Amino acid sequence: MTTTPVLKLVKGSAAPLPRVREVDWSILMARAQDGDANAYRRLLESITPYLRAHAARCHRNPSDVEDAIQDILLTLHAVRATYDPARPFGPWLTAIARRRLIDRLRRQGRRQAHETEIEPDHETFADPSANLEDMTDIHDIKAALERLPSRQREAVRLTKIEGLSLKEASAASGTTVAALKIATHRAIRHLRQFFSGGSET
Amino acid sequence: MIPTDDLIVALAANMRPVRRLRPPLLRATGFLLLAALILVMIAAAHGWRPGLSVRLTEIRFALSLAGAVLTGILGAVAAFFVSLPGRSRHWLWLPFPALALWLVSIGYQCLSFWTPMLPDGASPGETASCIATLGLTSLPLSLAMGLMLRHAASFNPAPVIFAASLSVAGITAAALTLFHPLDASIEILMFNLGTALLMMLSGGVINLLVSNRVEMPQ
Numbered sequence: 001m002t003t004t005p006v007l008k009l010v011k012g013s014a015a016p017l018p019r020v021r022e023v024d025w026s027i028l029m030a031r032a033q034d035g036d037a038n039a040y041r042r043l044l045e046s047i048t049p050y051l052r053a054h055a056a057r058c059h060r061n062p063s064d065v066e067d068a069i070q071d072i073l074l075t076l077h078a079v080r081a082t083y084d085p086a087r088p089f090g091p092w093l094t095a096i097a098r099r100r101l102i103d104r105l106r107r108q109g110r111r112q113a114h115e116t117e118i119e120p121d122h123e124t125f126a127d128p129s130a131n132l133e134d135m136t137d138i139h140d141i142k143a144a145l146e147r148l149p150s151r152q153r154e155a156v157r158l159t160k161i162e163g164l165s166l167k168e169a170s171a172a173s174g175t176t177v178a179a180l181k182i183a184t185h186r187a188i189r190h191l192r193q194f195f196s197g198g199s200e201t
Numbered sequence: 202m203i204p205t206d207d208l209i210v211a212l213a214a215n216m217r218p219v220r221r222l223r224p225p226l227l228r229a230t231g232f233l234l235l236a237a238l239i240l241v242m243i244a245a246a247h248g249w250r251p252g253l254s255v256r257l258t259e260i261r262f263a264l265s266l267a268g269a270v271l272t273g274i275l276g277a278v279a280a281f282f283v284s285l286p287g288r289s290r291h292w293l294w295l296p297f298p299a300l301a302l303w304l305v306s307i308g309y310q311c312l313s314f315w316t317p318m319l320p321d322g323a324s325p326g327e328t329a330s331c332i333a334t335l336g337l338t339s340l341p342l343s344l345a346m347g348l349m350l351r352h353a354a355s356f357n358p359a360p361v362i363f364a365a366s367l368s369v370a371g372i373t374a375a376a377l378t379l380f381h382p383l384d385a386s387i388e389i390l391m392f393n394l395g396t397a398l399l400m401m402l403s404g405g406v407i408n409l410l411v412s413n414r415v416e417m418p419q
Contacts, residue, residue, distance in 0.1 A: 032216065033218065033219050033221055034218055035216070035217065035218030037213045037214065037216050038213070040212070040213045040216050041209060041210065041212075041213035044209040044212060044213065045206075045209055048205060048209070063202065066202065066204075066205055067202060069205055070202070070203075070205055070208050073205070073208060073209065073212065074208075074212075075355055075356060077212050077216075078352070078355040078356075079286060079352050079353075079355060079356050080219055081219040081220060081221060081222055081352060082222050082284075082285050082286060082352055082356075083221070083286075084221065084222070084224070084285075085221075087287070088287075091286075091287035092286050092287035093286075093287075094287070095286035095287040095288075095356075096286045096356060099286075099356060099357050
């Protein structure tokens with residue numbers, strides 16, 4: 001078979017390997033198998049940028065990328081006897097790299113299934129005033145709320161500030177759910193108008 | 202985590218020369234020769250099943266035996282090819298036609314002549330020697346496969362284990378058919394593939410445990 005070996009993990013994502021370079025790698029690997037440590041080091045150093053480019057497609061975090069490269073290098077080291085110098089080096093390397101990257105993504109997926117992301121909104125500060133008085137625009141918001149018609153103010157207070165569900169809020173205020181929805185919607189629109197200086201319609 | 206450059210230096214420093222693996226077809230042939238040797242040894246010690254030559258002329262019996270033997274051979278070839286990085290995964294399809302032939306003939310046997318051989322079932326002695334044959338073929342063959350394909354463990358074990366156990370199952374079933382008047386193909390297939398599944402599952406669990414431990418926050 002004389003197909004041109006191409007080192008790529010994702011269709012159309014990587015440039016084809018220069019043929020000369022791959023032959024070099026093949027020779028270096030063959031010499032490494034015979035025990036030439038220097039050739040082996042040169043080989044690993046020269047494939048690392050390629051591996052980094054591919055790992056970067058699977059991981060965003062730079063330390064994850066380095067982890068993935070090291071994972072691939074360790075596997076390559078463990079199975080280096082399986083390389084046949086008569087065959088192209090690219091597909092051999094790519095198969096190992098792809099297998100390791102897929103394994104890592106699977107493991108990551110499993111791990112993330114057990115994690116809860118903490119959003120910045122949930123962050124709070126030890127100093128109570130940091131959470132209340134000095135918060136941006138708290139006074140403006142209060143003033144804007146004062147300017148709302150009483151039914152809308154009540155609706156916003158129950159559903160948005162106290163965080164009741166529509167049903168609970170309707171029971172507390174004695175209005176219907178539909179009326180509450182409309183009042184909340186109008187109140188938000190009014191508030192938006194206050195803060196955009198009346199430019200928003 | 203150590204820097205990647207340091208890892209490369211460490212790997213190069215600790216590198217020993219390795220012997221390249223022989224071509225996969227050659228290694229598969231070696232494995233099959235071992236299997237043939239085991240079968241010949243059992244044949245010498247135990248003798249063929251009674252009436253083997255008569256049964257061999259029956260088309261169903263011959264098909265079933267051929268299916269099992271072919272599954273054994275092609276499964277071994279597939280296992281040795283798939284275990285190498287960069288070889289096509291399509292090699293895994295190789296044993297399937299033979300497996301289909303084998304399974305169809307087993308199914309046919311079950312339907313058409315259900316336990317025809319002995320009126321009061323197999324005698325305890327026969328059963329014991331049958332189990333001995335099963336162990337004597339499948340254990341050394343599985344061990345040999347495991348040794349010859351151990352490099353696949355750090356690359357991509359699951360399809361290799363699958364193909365290898367299919368091969369061992371085929372050879373074991375053929376051995377049983379040749380030496381005993383019992384048709385236990387289904388049991389052997391289930392036994393071998395069940396073992397393979399168990400190995401894959403335990404591998405997965407170990408992998409999970411190890412990776413969880415490694416990734417545990419400090």
